[in-house]
Amino acid sequence: MINEIPEVVILRLPLYARVLAILDDQGTDVVSSQTLGTMLQATPAQIRKDLSYFGRFGKQGRGYKVSGLLRELRQILGLEKQWSVVLIGVGQLGRAILSYGGFAPQGFHIIAAFDSNPASVGQRVGDLVVRDVKDLETVAGDRQVDIGIVAVPAEACQEVVDLLCQSGVRAILNYAPVQPRTPKGVWVRDIDPVVALQSMTYHLKSLEGRRDTAGGRGRRVAAASS
């Protein structure tokens, strides 16, 4: 195994983990690449190949043990660890992110929220008090911060990202509609629902007006970051 693991493979692992968790909940204990492929809309060969980058998790003639494979993937992805996250930007979007219950159960803990607007600073939001973005480096000096979530307007994005990078953050989930530049070693995923919609309208456009065309076949594309 001299291989460099392709980034696309890494992007798929969380999806594998997600369906394995569902299977595990259902009490399924063994699953084949075939079945997994059906659930994930992928080929069995792709799943086997992807997993083979990391080890030999299956049993020939049987398949993969659900709980075991799930544990392996969580291990590989670093999901057994608790990650500390800071949020920058406590506008409408930022508040929605803070109140979203989906992060903590997956080990992502938002430990602080920042804004630059003096009107927001000091406000209580959920169980955090909004701090001035100027304090970010101080906070990051006190406690390790692994991940930053950026929910500021486009104009402020690069500045905020620079600050996060200076503060030692190495992963950024960016909701601003621009692609910030980062130094090597800092990872970014962009989430922009408008961009996601805009690439679908390309396909809709061509079927204009028709309601029941069997035309261009729909496809699914991983739409997370850029």
Place this chain on the structure above:
Amino acid sequence: MINEIPEVVILRLPLYARVLAILDDQGTDVVSSQTLGTMLQATPAQIRKDLSYFGRFGKQGRGYKVSGLLRELRQILGLEKQWSVVLIGVGQLGRAILSYGGFAPQGFHIIAAFDSNPASVGQRVGDLVVRDVKDLETVAGDRQVDIGIVAVPAEACQEVVDLLCQSGVRAILNYAPVQPRTPKGVWVRDIDPVVALQSMTYHLKSLEGRRDTAGGRGRRVAAASS
């Protein structure tokens, strides 16, 4: 031009349009693939090649006229049209989506919101009254609905997506943490911030503890849908 246009190219066009809009606002009137490449963190060759699938928009020795290219891209992507959107699921996430001001200015108009919870049905949210999801087909029969945004729990996702497809919707922006199955001709983009985070932790894990490693160079990956 006998070519089928690669889907990855379509996924990049909205990003091109986004920076061109910024340049246009700034009053820049000509831009080279070089400059565009720097702004988008892409190679100039890729940008030229991508654009060449659709026509010859540049002038040798000069570059691309910003406003002209922007207009072309908006045309190609179908962004000059107004698109009608329905939202399914008016929980916390759904409400945040409704109050998000970023869709309408880009031509995406949320014309109705649905939920299955009787407690929500009839409630006023923004300037919409939440309707019962059972009325979806009726509404879609009255007015053309182009796009569905799904913001329901994982368990309800497939059911809701099936209903949207039956109602003639051909593009779905899915916020539920599962990948729904759709018939050919229906496009899906998945947005799951947790999945986006989980593929970054893979990279963070390996640098564990170190604060200033020049280790694995960070990369940017389009993280929109799947």
Place this chain on the structure above:
DNA sequence: TTCTGTGAACGGATTCACAGCA
């Protein structure tokens, strides 16, 4: 027999490199 793991073949996307136009 069934299903994994994997080298080899394939196909598609990116990059190169240059001809050609302004």
Place this chain on the structure above:
DNA sequence: TGCTGTGAATCCGTTCACAGAA
């Protein structure tokens, strides 16, 4: 001279197909 447009070359990810383990 500067930069586009584009075939050709390259790179990389996916799929095939089969050997081998249960």
